[in-house]
Amino acid sequence: MINVTKTFLPPQTEYQAILKQAWDTGWMTNRGVLVKKLENQLRNYLKTPNILAMTNGTLPLQIAIKALKLKGDIVTTPFSYVATTSSIVWEGCTPVFVDIHPEYLTIDENQIEAAITPSTKAILATHVFGNPCNVEVIDTIAKKHNLKVIYDAAHCFGVTYKGQSIFNYGDVSTCSFHATKLFHTGEGGALFCKQTYFDSMFHHHNFGHDGTENFHCLGINAKMSEPQAAMGLSVFPYIDFILEQRKIIVDIYDKAFVNTNLQLLRLRDFTNWNYSYYPVIFKDQSQLFKVINALEKVGIYPRRYFYPCLNNLPYVVKEIMPFAESLSSRIICLPLFVGLTVSELTLIAETLKKNL
Numbered sequence: 001m002i003n004v005t006k007t008f009l010p011p012q013t014e015y016q017a018i019l020k021q022a023w024d025t026g027w028m029t030n031r032g033v034l035v036k037k038l039e040n041q042l043r044n045y046l047k048t049p050n051i052l053a054m055t056n057g058t059l060p061l062q063i064a065i066k067a068l069k070l071k072g073d074i075v076t077t078p079f080s081y082v083a084t085t086s087s088i089v090w091e092g093c094t095p096v097f098v099d100i101h102p103e104y105l106t107i108d109e110n111q112i113e114a115a116i117t118p119s120t121k122a123i124l125a126t127h128v129f130g131n132p133c134n135v136e137v138i139d140t141i142a143k144k145h146n147l148k149v150i151y152d153a154a155h156c157f158g159v160t161y162k163g164q165s166i167f168n169y170g171d172v173s174t175c176s177f178h179a180t181k182l183f184h185t186g187e188g189g190a191l192f193c194k195q196t197y198f199d200s201m202f203h204h205h206n207f208g209h210d211g212t213e214n215f216h217c218l219g220i221n222a223k224m225s226e227p228q229a230a231m232g233l234s235v236f237p238y239i240d241f242i243l244e245q246r247k248i249i250v251d252i253y254d255k256a257f258v259n260t261n262l263q264l265l266r267l268r269d270f271t272n273w274n275y276s277y278y279p280v281i282f283k284d285q286s287q288l289f290k291v292i293n294a295l296e297k298v299g300i301y302p303r304r305y306f307y308p309c310l311n312n313l314p315y316v317v318k319e320i321m322p323f324a325e326s327l328s329s330r331i332i333c334l335p336l337f338v339g340l341t342v343s344e345l346t347l348i349a350e351t352l353k354k355n356l
Contacts, residue, residue: 002344004303006337007179008235008242015234022226031206034229041236042190046158048165050198052205053229057154057176057189059205059222061087061124064150064172064191066218067200072121075147077107078311078324080126084152085310088124096120097311099321103266105129105279109137116141122148127166129333130155130276132268135169150174153192157183158243160272167192172201177232182242182276185232188224245338246275249345253278253334256349260356278334279305280352285329287356292332294355300348302332 022034039053054060061083065074074088078097088095098115101108107125123142125133133151142149151169153159154176159166167173177188193201200217203210208219235242257264263281267273282288288304295302309328311321334348 002300002335002340002348004301004305004333004335005180006339007184008182008238008338010234010238015230018233019227019230022230027226029223029225031223032226032229034226034233035224038185038224038229038232038236041233045236045239046165046167048167048192050193050195051167052191052193052198052201053177053185053224053232054189054191054205054222055224055228056187056222057174057178058083058087059220060172060174060189060191061150061152062091063201063204063220063222064174064193065091065093065122065124066220067197067204068122068148068150068171070121070148072119073117074122074124075107075112075115075120076124077126077128078309078319078321079105079128079306079327080152080310081154081306082310082313083154084124084126085313085316089315093121094119095124095310095316097316097319097321097324100128100324100327101134102323102327104131104134104268105265105327106131106133106268107138109134109141112138112141113145116145116147120145120147122150124150124152126152126154127156127159129265129279130159130274131265132156132159132161132166132169132271134268135161139169148172154189155181155276156274157181157276158239158274159276161268162270165192171197177228182246182274183232183235183239185224185228185235188228188232242338243274246336249336249340250275250278252342252345253349256345256353260353262356275336277305278336279331280334281327282330282332282356288330288332291352291355294351295348298347298351300335300351302334304328304331305333307331 210216
C-alpha cells in the first residue's frame with residue numbers, strides 16, 4: 001500500500017538521546033531547553049528573526065487573529081485546509097471568500113479589493129502547496145485599506161521568495177510541523193511575526209502569563225512540549241536530505257507527465273520551492289474518479305486535497321467561487337515522501353496516464 005504521504009522518522013536512538021536531556025531534568029513542557037534549542041536552530045536555518053514553536057499548526061492562526069484584536073470580516077481563500085477558515089470563525093470573525101488564481105491556485109489578488117468593506121479587518125491568505133501568494137500586491141492593498149495580513153504558510157517550510165523566507169512576509173505567518181509535513185515534530189507548528197507583535201503573540205500562547213503570578217492578557221496554552229521538540233531536533237539534521245529526495249521524486253513525476261493533458265502546479269517566479277506536494281489537475285471530475293479508482297486497485301492512495309471547497313462548509317455563508325469550486329473537484333495530490341522507489345513512482349505515473 002502506498003499512501004499519499006509517510007512520516008519521515010530519524011533513527012529512534014537519535015530521538016531518544018535528545019529526549020534524554022529533558023528526561024534527566026524532568027522538564028517536559030513550559031518552554032524547556034529543547035524547545036528553545038529548536039527555535040534557535042530554526043531561526044538560523046530559516047533566516048527569520050521571530051519564531052514561536054507551538055503544539056500544533058492551527059493555534060498559531062487562532063492566536064494571530066486574537067492577538068491582532070481582529071473583529072469583523074477577514075478576506076480569505078476558499079482553497080485551503082479547513083483550519084484556515086475554521087480559525088476565523090472560531091475567533092468570532094466572518095470569512096469573506098475571494099476566488100483563486102487559475103494558475104498559481106493562491107488567492108486572486110486582483111479580486112481582493114472588491115471584497116473589502118468598512119467591516120474588513122484583515123486578509124488571511126494561504127501559500128498553496130508552498131506556492132507563494134502575490135505578496136507585493138497584497139501588501140499594497142493592506143496598506144491602502146489599513147488591514148492586517150496573516151499568511152497560512154503551513155506548507156512552506158524552507159520556501160523562499162525573492163531571497164527572503166516566505167515567513168518574513170505579512171504581519172504574521174504560520175507553519176505546520178504535523179507528522180505529514182517535510183519537517184515535523186510529530187504534531188506541532190510555529191508562528192512567525194514582525195517584532196512589534198512578538199511580545200503579544202508570546203503572551204497569548206502561554207495563558208497570558210507575565211511571570212509566574214501576573215497576567216498580561218487573555219491567553220491560551222499553545223506551548224510546544226519537550227518530546228515534540230526532541231522529534232524536531234532529531235529530524236532537523238536530515239532536512240537537506242529530505243529536500244533532495246523529494247526533489248528527485250518531483251523531477252520523475254514532471255518527466256512522466258510532460259506530454260499529458262494534466263495541469264500541474266505553476267510556481268510563482270522567484271520562488272525557491274520545497275517540493276512539499278505534487279498536485280495534478282484533471283479536465284473534469286469524472287476523469288479524477290477514474291484515475292483514483294485505478295490507482296486504488298493497485299494499492300495507491302492519493303488524496304483529494306483540498307476538498308471540499310471551504311465556501312461550502314456548513315458554518316459559513318455560502319458564496320459562489322467558480323474557479324475554486326471547479327478546481328477542488330478536479331485535483332488530487334500524488335504520493336510524495338522519502339522512501340518512494342523508482343518502480344513505485346513508475347507504477348503511479350503509468351497507472352495514472354493509462355486512465356486519463
